[in-house]
Amino acid sequence: MSVxxxxxxxxxxxxxxFAKVLADAGRDVTLWARRAxxxxxxxxxxTNSSYLPGVRLPERLTATSDxxxxxxxxxxxxxxxxSQKLRENLAAWRDLLPADAILVSLAKGVELGTLKRMSEVISDITGVEPGDVVVVSGxxxxxxxxxxxxxxxxxxCADHDRAVAIQQASFNSYFRPYTNTDVVGCELGGACKNVIALSCGMAAGLGYGTNTMATLITRGLAEMARLGAALGADPLTFAGLAGVGDLVATCSSPLSRNRTFGERIGRGETMEQARAAQGGQVAEGVTSCRSIRELARRLDVDMPITDAMYRVCHEGVDPGTVGAELLGRRQKHEWS
Structure with a gap:
């Protein structure tokens, strides 16, 4: 396949x-923007000063609102x-999609209501096989x-040739893509890490340090792996870039919207104040904690950090309260 x-x-x-990555890899890229x-x-x-101030975009990258x-x-x-807008947008784009185009998802989340992963949402609307969608994570x-x-x-992507085609199209001097056939594990890692990043932000806002962060990251990874196992994911995926790699980056960096949002809540800001401070950009974990929690309950998977984030974001429970409850849970073996 040539892209x-x-x-x-x-x-x-x-x-x-990602459009810049593709253009820097020698591809001809058209970027669609909602706002003209x-x-x-x-x-x-x-340039795109609204989202990437100070960044020069390649000449071969063009854009349109049509x-x-x-x-x-x-x-x-x-x-x-x-992620929560994907289905709505796909309905408008479905009849415009070229018949033989490889479909690629950057969205990270689990859809509210259906509890479907993003590749499944794309399959629902477009009619392509779920295994033909390429998922980008890390x-x-x-x-x-x-x-x-x-x-x-x-x-x-389950169809490895499609993953290789996008790998070749996006590989450049600063961006190194790897392929994987475990779509389930990669998508779950991408969705769950946003929720764990909220918890790390809240811990930082409460004044806690590195030990607390490391604990939340590793116990969050355990939650992700348990959910993945229940859905048939490869355990090795969670030890890789789409698992621990994405988790560490999102939980540790001030560039992470989810961590930053959580930190504001931990410092005592309201949900409305934290949303306003985001400048209109979405902290996916706030919504994802609801859908992931419901998915975990459906599968009888224990995800206490996810449940705690749901209670803070959607039931108004104080972050310090859920932190104490997490520490006070019954004692257990690390891998049980």
Missing amino acids: QRVTVLGAGSWGTT EVADEIRTQH AATALEAADAVVFAVP PNLAKEIAQQQPAAAVLA
Whole structure:
């Protein structure tokens, strides 16, 4: 499979950054932006000051606010919209998608209501086989990659040839993609890490240090692995870039919207104040903790940190209270 013309649907931080990655890898990239003024700025000034201030975008990356124009003759289509908006947007784009294009998901989350992973949502709407969707995951903080700092990612697809095609299309001097066939594990890692990052942010806001962070990261990883095992994921995936790699980056960096949101809550801000401070960008973990918690309950999987984040974000429980409850849970063997 040869991929030269790529359309990226969504001009937020990660969508714009991944479009830059593809263009820097020698691909012809069209970026679709919901707002015409954003598309005009990208096309004429080669910047996206709303999401990536100070970053120069490649000349071969163009943009439009017209989806039909963006999708014309694309070899691959990358979906880069928030997870809870994916189904709604796909319904509008479905009839415009080129028949043979490889479909790629950047979205990380579990859909509310259906409890489906993003590749399953794409399959629902487009009719493609779930195993034909390529999922991008890993420690991919957009700002660092946009600045061309070295990074790696995982491209997961049951059809390995499709993953390899996107690997070849996105490999450049600063971005190293690996392939994987465990779509379930990679998607769960990408969704769950946002919830654990909320908890690390709250701990930082409460004034706790490195030991607490390490505890939350490793116990969060255990939660992810348990959920993955219940859904048939490969345990090794959670030891890799889409598991512990993404988890460490998202839980540790001030560039992480989820960690930053959690830190504000830990310092005593309300949900409304924390949302306003995000500048309109989505902290996916706030929604994902609800859908992941419901999925875990359906499968009878113990996810106490996820449950704690749900209670803080959706029931108004104080972060300090849930922290004390987590410490006071019954004693157990580490791997039980």
